[in-house]
Amino acid sequence: MNTGRLQDMFKGWFVGDFDPSLLQTDACEVAVKSYKAGDSEELHHHKVATEVTLILSGRVRMCGREWGEGDIIVLSPGEATDFVALTDAVNVVVKTPGAKNDKYLGAA
Template structure:
């Protein structure tokens, strides 16, 4: 059995082709991300990966639309999105495939 703490991971990412990770794979990337109200990411897209975001707690805005606890957002390859935490929020994010260096455009501020 392996154990780790999310605080030791980079930006909440704990499965994927990066370090540190609990499972090294190019098949998928998984993160649990905590945001404080006002945290944001600039408009960006992926050329290869589909990114699925589940809002676990809080309220966020992506591309001008608000989402709250329980909402699931699927962003397909080449579809751009931005992100803003409208209140303290927790998300679970899955990217598949786990395509490293597949983020184009703006980056987290």
């Protein structure tokens, strides 16, 4: 058995090639990400990984659209998005495969 606390993980990532990680793997990455209203991330894309985002709570803007609790967004390699938390928000993010150094700023 391996146990941990989300607050001790690297930026919410608890599965993947991170230190620490509860499941060290390059097959995928899984995180629970908490944001305060106004938090943002620059426009970026992945060349290898598919990224799945579940909005657990709050409202966010991704891909030029507003999303809320229960919405799931799947971005294929090459699809770009920026991110803005419109309210406090919590997301679950899954990336597969867990490709290191696969985050590129700007559109593909």
